[in-house]
Amino acid sequence: MLLLMTLGTGIGTSDEDALSRLVRSCSFAIHSFRPAQVIYFCSDKSKDTIEPVHTALSEQYGISPPPFSVCMISDPNDFTGCFELLYGVASLYHEEEVVIEASSGTREMIMAAEIVSFLTRNPVSHVTGEKSGGMIIPGTERIREMVLFAAYDRLQLHRAIYAFNNNHYGSSLRLLEGITSLPERDIYYTLFNAYWHWDKMDYENAYKYLEHVPDLDLLIPLNRTFLKRLLELDRMDDTILNRKERLRVRQQKYIYMLLDLLHNAKRRIDGERYDDALARLYRVVELISQVLLLSYGIDDNEEKIRFADLRKMLRKQDISTYARKSDRNGIIRIGLRYKFLLLEDLGMKGADRWYSDLQQYIMIRNDSILAHGLTPVPGDVAKDMWDEVRNVITEACNGSGENLEELFRSSEFPILENHHLE
Secondary structure, eight states, X not given: OEEEEEOOOOOSSSHHHHHHHHHHHHHHHXXXXXXXXXEEEEOTTTGGGHHHHHHHHHHHHOOOOOOEEEEEOSOTTOHHHHHHHHHHHHHHTTTSOEEEEOSSSOHHHHHHHHHHHHHHTOOEEEEEOOEETTEEOTTOOEEEEEOOHHHHHHHHHXXXXXXXXXXXXXHHHHHHTTOOSOTTHHHHHHHHHHXXXXXXXXXXXXXXXXXXXXXXSTHHHHHHHHHHHHHHHHHHHHHOOOHHHHHHHHHHHHHHHHHHHHHHHHHHHHTTOHHHHHHHHXXXXXXXXXXXXXXXXXXXXTSOEEHHHHHHHTTTSOOHHHHHTBOXXXXXXXXXXXXXXXXXXXXXXXXXXHHHHHHHHHHHHHTBTTTTSOBOOOHHHXXXXXXXXXXXXXXXXXXGSSOHHHHHHXXXXXXXXXXXXX
16 A cells, blocks of 8 residues: 655644654654555655654654655745645556545645545545644544545546537546445436437437436436337238328327427537537438438338339429339339429429429538548538528428427427436
8 A cells, every 4th residue: 555645744842842842743644554566656845754753653653664755845835736746646556545644734735635535535534633732732642544535436427428519428427437425326326327328319329217206306207208208100001901090100209300300400509519410410410301201101211112103193293303213123212302303293392392492401411431432521501501401490390280389399309407316
């Protein structure tokens, strides 16, 4: 075990009394801990105390002084200097058992030692005992060792919540790993796991965690309801045999997913990951077209668009464009632009305008490094596209039968306060 010991000049009724009390306190601490090594933190005025401390170990306790090193503190009244020196040395021995002994020294030295104890998670000790006139009565000395883990854990929890609120869900989980003394740690671990999975659109595992989380924020019960309904729609999609009903359920599911993906893109924007954001927004736009096509019985996601079916629906329209995009099996393959044109041809007024409003952003996305080009996406472009996509969803999906504002609110991730749970 390594003992890091601050060494002051002592207090007493005289210089001799102060030195005697200091030597007694320091030798008692070393005798109590029996360290393999001592590192003394001294000033010019206190370094000469080491020799009488070692003499007392031999004469009073009958033990040999342990190997030692000395770290000189240039100004014992300078907190910053004391802290940097103590913290730097303690950090070098982070894999060893360390005790920080801070019974003597200036107030700045002792405060620095206690904060280093807090940051390095090493116990700090003080020699105490019965006192008279503010000084320990000889013969009553005892060691008081404090472990500041609870304070450190509280700091880690605050940092974890801060990371969560800034969409760093993996970091929030890692910050919780070292916490041992706080009873609420498991609650936050469950909560952070829920949103870590949800941010990856792993809805099933997200809900499994969120089921067991208390309502620390008003959004959490709304989030739970949103996820539960989304999973119900997904299961219904797999079990309903009636095609018309299945497409209706699928349309509901896609609306839930596109709103969630819209939030997902916003979190990327908030984290200045603009290329990621535009990639997600492009998928949102594609989902909008697929939601709207489902209104006409056309499933462009799970099924294929057949020219024979489309020809019946577009009897009065020029269908040559779609005929040219049909393969030998009669399957039509069209890109995003033509999906909105198809909606317009099917009678959905405004579909062509919605695409036109988004076209400039889609072109920037196509040139981005996560699509087909090498050009990074500017932040203002990502933010403007997000606003425009939100507006298109509000207008285009307004007749879906869903309360879009309510769903948008219930799929928004919470911002947590630092709750103190019982």
